[in-house]
Amino acid sequence: MATLTDISAVDLRGLVKPGDRVIVGQGAAEARTLTRALVAQRHHVGRFEVFLGVVFSDSFPPDGTDGIDFTGYGAFAKSVALSRAGRLDPLPMPYSRLYDAFADGRLRPDVVLLQVAPGRDGRRESLSLAHDYTVAAARNARTVILEVNEDAPWTHGAELPEDLRVDLRVRAEMPPLDFGGSTVDETSAKIGAFVADLVPEGATVQIGIGAIPDAVLASLKGHRDLGIHSGVMNDKILDLIEAGVVTNAQKGRDAGVTVANVLFGTKRLRDFAHDNRALWVAPPPVTHDAGVLASLNRLVAINSAIEVDLTGQVNSEIAGGKYVGAIGGQPDFVRGGLASAGGRSVIALPATAKGGTISRIVSQVANVSTPRCDADAIVTEYGIAELDGCTLRERARRMIEIAAPEFREDLARAAHAAFGG
CATH class of the missing domain: 3.40.1080.20 (Acetyl-CoA hydrolase/transferase C-terminal domain)
Known part of the structure; x- marks a missing residue:
């Protein structure tokens, strides 16, 4: 079994460099142990960019993320506040093209933070709750960090690619984020x-x-x-x-x-x-x-x-x-x-x-x-x-x-x- 590191022992300096583009998982697939550490350590790293998808968490408040530039393929849920504050620079690209753009290098990924489910019964870890553009970005990134979450489901179709190089595995400190749906009026x-x-x-x-x-x-x-x-x-x-x-x-x-x-x-x-x-x-x-x-x-x-x-x-x-x-x-x-x-x-x-x-x-x-x-x-x-x-x-x-x-x-x-x- 791959060695897991506690987040308290992780210094993101050197893993994330000034000017980097950091790709983070979206929605329930956000690696929140890692994203919270990223925000907490941002001033030690130097100015960098975070690419966002759908955001359900409170990880990226407009008034608590100075030193981070935000891009993304849209403004969703909690990231609308970043957009209204002028902090989000959207990428007007259809979702289907994001995967290819990260895969062929048109969009540069430097660091990718992924939440995964542990490997089970001899199978590799699973991307679990999202099999999106982040895995294409990870193939071309300089640094790939996995947050291994025992509470994340192992899902079919989303097994971690065998050839994906992983630099660090961190133990999740919290379960995946719940999304209970919307109020129907x-x-x-x-x-x-x-x-x-x-x-x-x-x-x-x-x-x-x-x-x-x-x-x-x-x-x-x-x-x-x-x-x-x-x-x-x-x-x-x-x-x-x-x-x-x-x-x-x-x-x-x-x-x-x-x-x-x-x-x-x-x-x-x-x-x-x-x-x-x-x-x-x-x-x-x-x-x-x-x-x-x-x-x-x-x-x-x-x-x-x-x-x-x-x-x-x-x-x-x-x-x-x-x-x-x-x-x-x-x-x-x-x-x-x-x-x-x-x-x-x-x-x-x-x-x-x-x-x-x-x-x-x-x-x-x-x-x-x-x-x-x-x-x-x-x-x-x-x-x-x-x-x-x-x-x-x-x-x-x-x-x-x-x-x-x-x-x-x-x-x-x-x-x-x-x-x-």
Whole structure:
């Protein structure tokens, strides 16, 4: 068994150098024993950069991380505060390309901090809760440090590569971070019910994180023989597996297996995932690959947005002049859903923001994350706008119908000015 070092004996000077880019695990896969030590020792190291994904922890507060520059592929959960403070410099790249960019050196990784589950029964350690771009970065990094967590599940599809060089293994001081999901309010529940109507029996579902995805999953409890091929798996998907709704029997590939790139959930999900051959934690070249997605049966890709305009253009990145979202896997799954036999692309969002004072259906988005040519179904709490095959004028009419009533008149004026009719 590999030797484990206590974090109290680790001096990060020399392992992390000034100017380095440090890649850390995201979400529940964050190696928190290491990231907390990194922040605590930052002034001894000298100024360096941390590349972030989804952040659930309090490891990187804006007022307690001076001396660290932050980049990342978006602003999620706790990293939104860094973005609002002007501390996060986002990388506008689809999730599918991150893996290749770290693998081929377009993005330079110097130090990689990974949380892993111990090797079991003669098998190597497992990447456990995330098989994402960090492993591609680790192959090219100068320094790779593993945080070995006894409470992390050993997951299939995520065994640590045999040829990966590891410089240090540290004993985890805490279990993986729990993510219990979001509170589903009345608006989210209405949206979830509309989206569920677009999911046929036997469909393969992709979902994200947040109140609307959780509401969609709750609304799918009456469906049968669903499959999961998604960037994210959470406790709400586990609910559907345990209820017999998700069987993965009709996916067209990976029969009987739930496929996900990251696991964001609680101990209940971790216990389910441990050594479970019916769950595969797969890398982006599997979970987000265009050819793989096109080969799935009836893939319904369900994604969110900050705002959508009258032509179906989607902004999922910027609100109020601040970067508070991401491109993420949206373009990968939108086009994957459209390429799948019987598949769909669904963008779901509340009709308003800031207590109903701002419409999220707008005349024209200033920042386009997904173009109008890929628009299929847009859903708010007021209904479904089917846009595929519609002209601009017809799209505008349908989008106005799912906007909040108090904004429809202004939107109609904007549509008339832009498209006539």
